[in-house]
Amino acid sequence: MSDQPELFDVTIIGGGPAGMYTAFYSGMRDLKTKLIDANQELGGKMLIYPEKVIWDVGGVTPILCRQLIDQLKRQALTFDPTIVLEEQVVSMDRQEDGTYMLTTASGNKHWTRTVILAIGYGILKMAKLEIEGADRYEITNLHYTVQELEPFRGKHVLISGGGDSAVDWANALEPVAERVTVVHRREEFGGHEKNIALMKASSVHVRTPFTVYQLHSSGGARIEEVTIRHADTGETECFAVDAVIVNHGMRSDFGPVRDWGLDMGEWNVNVSEKLETNLPGVFAAGDFVSYGSKVRLIAGAFTDAVLALNSAKLYIDPEAPKAAYVSSHNERFKEKNKALGSLE
Incomplete structure (x- = not known):
């Protein structure tokens, strides 16, 4: 032919x-x-x-x-x-x-x-954060991957997830960001043992078993605060953030x-x-x-x-x-x- x-x-x-x-x-x-x-x-x-x-x-x-x-x-x-x-x-x-x-x-x-x-x-395809309206923040400060570390310098960063990626980003951002908080719905993390131990021994704030419950914004353009909820008791906490990184697989x-x-x-x-x-x-x-x-x-x-x-x-x-x-x-x-x- x-x-x-x-x-x-x-x-x-x-x-x-x-x-x-x-x-x-x-x-x-x-x-x-x-x-x-x-x-x-x-x-x-x-x-x-x-x-x-x-x-x-x-x-x-x-x-x-x-x-x-x-x-x-x-x-x-x-x-x-x-x-x-x-x-x-x-x-x-x-x-x-x-x-x-x-x-x-x-x-x-x-x-x-x-x-x-x-x-x-x-x-x-990245698993998205299952909160209504979350997608509107993807152009500002809701991230599903990290291309560079420098934009997070001096910021308050919340990471949602408990696998290798969440743990790795917590360790990478810990010396760069002002504060890193990791929220995971289970007590146990699924990453490599050595990296989990490194994260827990650092200044990273680990909140388990919690999930991201609500995103708050006064102007609608950026996430300014996040409410997390305890997976068992329903207890909630709210705190200010500059950026949210979601690693849900x-x-x-x-x-x-x-x-x-x-x-x-x-x-x-x-x-x-x-x-x-x-x-x-x-x-x-x-x-x-x-x-x-x-x-x-x-x-x-x-x-x-x-x-x-x-x-x-x-x-x-x-x-x-x-x-x-x-x-x-x-x-x-x-x-x-x-x-x-x-x-x-």
């Missing part, structure tokens, strides 16, 4: 840490690679928390999320994969020859021998992915230890996958990427080596090492 799109060896759907590292490792294995993402830029879920400090990536000292995104982007582009942004894949159809034709919401077609799904939890929507014939649970796709899905030639990596020894860290996403890509390589060429040579012995880096001035 004259309008048949170009055939790629691997097409990665999703541009978060798993997708970006898959693109890099696919280049190490000398595969013709394409990455498709629905967002305007690469980064995936990490784009929501650009000022969050990441501590748990091997060999990387504490780094801002936006800086880690930049480094992952540069690494992903090492072998010049084709990157397609602002395109949501809505169908995945297996052809008679075993290849796949992907179709996006705009009608564009993408042809590929294998597919690696790195879509995380699908399209994510995110709602996930996999959209048409559930219609592709994948063996999926509520939040994940089930895969083998080799990151194979139940569909031939379709593999998965990152938060989207579920298997016995799955590690839900960014570092774990990198391992998933390697396993999924190696499986894709062997699917295309069963006689290929089971894994790429390490970078110090990989021919694909020879010229790049010269450009860096490395010794041969």
